[in-house]
Structures are given as C-alpha cells and as structure tokens.
Amino acid sequence: MPATILDGKATAATIRQELTARVEALTAAGRRPGLGTLLVGDDPGSRWYVNAKHSDCAQVGIASIQRELPATATLTDVLGVVEELNADPACTGYIVQLPLPRQVDEYAVLEAMDPAKDADGLHPTNLGRLVLGVDGPLPCTPVGIVELLRRYDVPVAGAEVVVVGRGITVGRPLGLLLTRRTENATVTLCHTGTRDLAAHLRSADVVVAAAGVPGLVTADVVKPGAAVLDVGVSRVDGKIAGDVAADVAGVAGHVAPNPGGVGPMTRAMLLQNVVLAAERAVAAEVLTA
Numbered sequence: 001m002p003a004t005i006l007d008g009k010a011t012a013a014t015i016r017q018e019l020t021a022r023v024e025a026l027t028a029a030g031r032r033p034g035l036g037t038l039l040v041g042d043d044p045g046s047r048w049y050v051n052a053k054h055s056d057c058a059q060v061g062i063a064s065i066q067r068e069l070p071a072t073a074t075l076t077d078v079l080g081v082v083e084e085l086n087a088d089p090a091c092t093g094y095i096v097q098l099p100l101p102r103q104v105d106e107y108a109v110l111e112a113m114d115p116a117k118d119a120d121g122l123h124p125t126n127l128g129r130l131v132l133g134v135d136g137p138l139p140c141t142p143v144g145i146v147e148l149l150r151r152y153d154v155p156v157a158g159a160e161v162v163v164v165g166r167g168i169t170v171g172r173p174l175g176l177l178l179t180r181r182t183e184n185a186t187v188t189l190c191h192t193g194t195r196d197l198a199a200h201l202r203s204a205d206v207v208v209a210a211a212g213v214p215g216l217v218t219a220d221v222v223k224p225g226a227a228v229l230d231v232g233v234s235r236v237d238g239k240i241a242g243d244v245a246a247d248v249a250g251v252a253g254h255v256a257p258n259p260g261g262v263g264p265m266t267r268a269m270l271l272q273n274v275v276l277a278a279e280r281a282v283a284a285e286v287l288t289a
C-alpha cells in the first residue's frame with residue numbers, strides 16, 4: 001500500500017480557517033493581533049519565509065509589521081529594532097528570522113525579546129517553560145510536527161521516535177515536546193556524533209529528519225509502516241532537496257513531503273502562537289481588572 005501523505009499544505013489551510021474566527025473575536029474586542037518580523041540581510045530563502053508569513057497573516061486578519069536591516073547590521077542595530085518591537089502596542093507578537101548574519105549574536109537577540117511577544121517560542125524563558133511543561137508559546141516547527149501527526153491520527157504515545165538534528169528551531173525542542181506527559185513518546189535525538197544512525201532509524205516508528213543532508217534517510221533504513229517526516233532544507237540547483245529519499249514512500253506508512261509537509265505547518269503554528277499570545281494578554285487584563 002502506498003504511504004499516506006501527511007499534507008501540511010491542506011492542514012495549514014484548515015488551521016488558518018479555524019484561526020480566522022478567533023482573530024475576528026479579538027479584533028472586535030479592540031485587540032487585533034499584529035505579527036512583527038525582523039529580516040536581517042538578503043537571503044532569498046529567508047525573504048520567502050518572511051513574505052509567506054505576512055501573506056498568511058493577511059488571510060486570517062492579523063496585522064503585519066515588517067522591519068528589515070542590511071546584511072551588514074551590527075548587534076546594536078538589531079537590538080534597536082527588538083526594543084522598538086517590544087514597545088510597539090500594535091505588535092502583539094514577533095519573530096526575528098533566523099539565521100542571523102555571523103556578526104550578530106543570535107542568543108543575545110533572542111534574550112532581548114519580550115518573552116510575552118515571542119511568537120517563535122525561542123526566548124530562553126519560553127524554552128524553560130517547555131522544559132518545565134508549563135503553558136507558553138511553543139517553537140513553531142516542533143509543534144507543527146506534533147499537530148500534523150495528531151490530525152492524521154499517527155500515534156506518538158509509546159512510540160519510538162528518532163529525530164535527526166539537534167538545532168534550536170527543530171530537533172532539540174521537538175525532543176522536549178514529544179517527551180512531555182501529554183505526548184509520551186520515547187525520543188532518540190541523533191546528530192553528527194551518532195555512531196550508528198541506520199540502527200536507530202531501523203527501530204523507529206516515527207522518523208523526523210532535520211539534518212539538512214539531502215537523501216540522508218533511504219528506504220533500506222526505514223521500518224515498514226513507519227511515519228517519516230522530512231524537515232531538512234538544502235537547495236540543489238535552486239530547488240529544495242529534503243533529507244528523505246523518494247524511495248522511502250514505498251516502505252513508510254505515512255510521509256510528510258518536503259515541500260508541502262512540515263513547512264506550511266510551521267507557518268500555521270506561528271499564526272496560532274500570535275493568536276494565543278493576544279488571547280493570553282486579554283485574559284491577564286480580565287484577571288487584573
């Protein structure tokens with residue numbers, strides 16, 4: 001039987017529709033959510049992501065605040081925009097598009113953001129909340145992966161999940177998310193120091209490939225019926241090359257393609273984080289009134 005496609009594009013469209021009513025309710029209460037973005041430099045891929053995020057916002061009624069700096073920007077320049085977005089009441093949540101140019105310390109930037117406006121869930125306070133298992137914004141790609149699996153009824157509780165890649169936007173927070181009591185998966189986080197990746201992959205019920213190595217996961221290392229999600233992004237001749245080889249679809253039970261799988265879910269979860277932050281702010285006001 002051919003693998004079921006985990007269609008992130010269609011699922012994200014459904015989520016945007018669901019969010020529209022919540023944005024309307026917030027707007028009617030005078031609390032229209034607004035997403036800010038800061039793009040530093042001129043990488044075409046990053047620009048595409050930022051533009052797509054704003055086009056998603058327009059679809060659901062979220063206001064857009066776009067800031068840009070040149071590739072030569074200093075840490076001080078970036079922190080200046082971060083301070084501006086922290087103070088702007090129209091900006092209820094924002095992101096700094098990653099990666100940043102080499103001369104700008106990514107961690108100093110994330111730390112300077114107002115954690116209540118951190119729409120990416122990457123501020124140290126919010127990553128700490130993820131570790132503690134308390135409410136807060138969750139990193140968009142990991143929560144998008146969990147949501148995609150949930151909407152296709154792919155079980156993660158008790159499952160052996162192998163995540164390949166330990167970056168801060170995907171692998172590391174995904175391991176934390178999947179091992180919470182609510183998800184209850186057993187997670188093995190593989191990386192460049194892993195001695196026998198194939199052995200880990202062969203025993204996995206769910207594989208999340210986020211290494212950025214084209215064709216890393218091949219059919220011969222996938223357990224029949226496993227769910228395989230391709231999150232790796234490399235560009236080969238201008239086209240996206242994922243981490244998962246095409247022949248995996250002949251063995252797997254579920255496949256999240258790339259493009260069209262986890263990427264659109266990342267964007268949908270960003271919108272969800274913005275809406276949740278605005279709803280939390282309203283709830284906090286009601287409590288203190």
Ligand SMILES: Nc1nc2c(c(=O)[nH]1)N[C@@H](CN(C=O)c1ccc(C(=O)N[C@@H](CCC(=O)O)C(=O)O)cc1)CN2
Pocket residue numbers: 045048049052095096097098099120140141169240258259260261262263264266267
């Ligand atoms: N501040 C952040 N920076 C980055 C993040 C992040 O979550 N926050 N993740 C990635 C990039 N990313 C979001 O910014 C992202 C990746 C992919 C997609 C997407 O929709 N991809 C499409 C195809 C896009 C194409 O054709 O080039 C798909 O998969 O179908 C959206 C956002 C790194 N930086």
